[in-house]
Amino acid sequence: MTISEENYLKIIYLLSENTSKEISTNAIADMVKAKASSVTDMIKKLANKELINYEKYQGVTLTELGIYKAKIIIRRQRLWETFLVDKLNFSWDEVHEIAEELEHIKSEKLINHLDAFLNFPRLDPHGDSIPNQDGIIYESQKVLLSEADLNKKYICVGVKDTSSHFLKFLDNKKITIGTIIEIIERENYDNTLIIKIENTTTTISNKIASNLYINNTDPNQLLITN
Amino acid sequence: MTISEENYLKIIYLLSENTSKEISTNAIADMVKAKASSVTDMIKKLANKELINYEKYQGVTLTELGIYKAKIIIRRQRLWETFLVDKLNFSWDEVHEIAEELEHIKSEKLINHLDAFLNFPRLDPHGDSIPNQDGIIYESQKVLLSEADLNKKYICVGVKDTSSHFLKFLDNKKITIGTIIEIIERENYDNTLIIKIENTTTTISNKIASNLYINNTDPNQLLITN
DNA sequence: TTATTTTTTTAGTTTTGCCTAAAAATAATA
DNA sequence: TATTATTTTTAGGCAAAACTAAAAAAATAA
Ligand SMILES: [Mn+2]
Ligand SMILES: [Mn+2]
Ligand SMILES: [Mn+2]
Ligand SMILES: [Mn+2]
Numbered sequence: 001m002t003i004s005e006e007n008y009l010k011i012i013y014l015l016s017e018n019t020s021k022e023i024s025t026n027a028i029a030d031m032v033k034a035k036a037s038s039v040t041d042m043i044k045k046l047a048n049k050e051l052i053n054y055e056k057y058q059g060v061t062l063t064e065l066g067i068y069k070a071k072i073i074i075r076r077q078r079l080w081e082t083f084l085v086d087k088l089n090f091s092w093d094e095v096h097e098i099a100e101e102l103e104h105i106k107s108e109k110l111i112n113h114l115d116a117f118l119n120f121p122r123l124d125p126h127g128d129s130i131p132n133q134d135g136i137i138y139e140s141q142k143v144l145l146s147e148a149d150l151n152k153k154y155i156c157v158g159v160k161d162t163s164s165h166f167l168k169f170l171d172n173k174k175i176t177i178g179t180i181i182e183i184i185e186r187e188n189y190d191n192t193l194i195i196k197i198e199n200t201t202t203t204i205s206n207k208i209a210s211n212l213y214i215n216n217t218d219p220n221q222l223l224i225t226n
Numbered sequence: 227m228t229i230s231e232e233n234y235l236k237i238i239y240l241l242s243e244n245t246s247k248e249i250s251t252n253a254i255a256d257m258v259k260a261k262a263s264s265v266t267d268m269i270k271k272l273a274n275k276e277l278i279n280y281e282k283y284q285g286v287t288l289t290e291l292g293i294y295k296a297k298i299i300i301r302r303q304r305l306w307e308t309f310l311v312d313k314l315n316f317s318w319d320e321v322h323e324i325a326e327e328l329e330h331i332k333s334e335k336l337i338n339h340l341d342a343f344l345n346f347p348r349l350d351p352h353g354d355s356i357p358n359q360d361g362i363i364y365e366s367q368k369v370l371l372s373e374a375d376l377n378k379k380y381i382c383v384g385v386k387d388t389s390s391h392f393l394k395f396l397d398n399k400k401i402t403i404g405t406i407i408e409i410i411e412r413e414n415y416d417n418t419l420i421i422k423i424e425n426t427t428t429t430i431s432n433k434i435a436s437n438l439y440i441n442n443t444d445p446n447q448l449l450i451t452n
Numbered sequence: 453t454t455a456t457t458t459t460t461t462t463a464g465t466t467t468t469g470c471c472t473a474a475a476a477a478t479a480a481t482a
Numbered sequence: 483t484a485t486t487a488t489t490t491t492t493a494g495g496c497a498a499a500a501c502t503a504a505a506a507a508a509a510t511a512a
Contacts, residue, residue: 037472102331117314228499230499251460261502263460266461268499283507
């Protein structure tokens, strides 16, 4: 697979996670930052390689093979992100671009040795699950902060939006993975939340809250095991 | 710079190390495994970017800028090779291919952090010097085993040929970096050497001996500091 | 010095991944 | 349902990096 093919495949996989419907040409075009006509070209190529199912004008879905290959690319991306943060002291908002390149280095041995070197991490710096070498993902239980209850303590376990813009914003608000968050109040009109982080209260919009994942198990128990 | 441009530039640099003359189109073609006509195309492009000096039919030399850029690519290659061997437990004959890809990841911060993580190594797994971030190389004193004297103890400090074929051969002969070698006899006809490694003697051809670097300082002193 | 061989360059193609502009199909709205 | 708007595909092109075949220049040998 070429770098471009791998990028398309990964993006189709990520788009498929949020929906059970076919993925549209335009949705892919937006993500890969190319024109729809270029996407049509690539779709045909991936369909010929039996990585996606494609019917003209009907969008695409991944085949079993496509899903597996996509997971391996995501495994590489997330392991490299973990390496950059844990070993090379990068911050979580700096790793995306570099991992976007590193994920295309083709050596199974490299990635499996890297996995071992990092001690087989299950989550990347953004709280996303790292598939194992068979493409199996052990998904951790998580829920969006926007869906959480009032007056319970939660732990931030991940972000949905991994753009450096959003991550820097979270740094400013002193929110990162592991941060304990409690919802004090929910504004009914626009679902703005007033939250408490370490005895200071802040206001966050619904857009922010629906890009933050929290654990959905009993918070006291988790605090102990943490 | 594209990956291809970087590969050409690096190879022109490495060819220049062995000669003060211009580098020929065919010499480059051999190394990059492309046809001479393809090399001519690329040469023109590199000349336009002022990375090499080029006169039709006269071969090429690197400009100051070209030398610097080539050294930075070599720095990246050798740091990644060191990472693979020191951190991911690869053997010295397995790293070339992978580093050949990794060297093209474009992030100065990445490579400088990697350098720090590895503790600013001065030599890669094959005994080659790693340029610093300014492209400065502190060349260690070394000499080919084929030029060495009889009945002195030397330490193997590097290899000239880094092909996995040669490196595996050396593994078989129990020769690696740090191995103490003594020349017992030199056959005048073809310069075959009888050498002693840890009390066992072996015969090695001149071709082997002229691809092995040894220290050329006082061996006893080095044994202490080792 | 002339003839032959080797090296290098030019000319013309191919493939990959992108593009624009226009046509065709589908979806939305009146 | 007919019209309009949006989405997707087709057609034709471009740049990068490779190729083959042929021409031109340089090097070597007779
Ligand atoms: Mn990528
Ligand atoms: Mn991530
Ligand atoms: Mn390379
Ligand atoms: Mn090396």
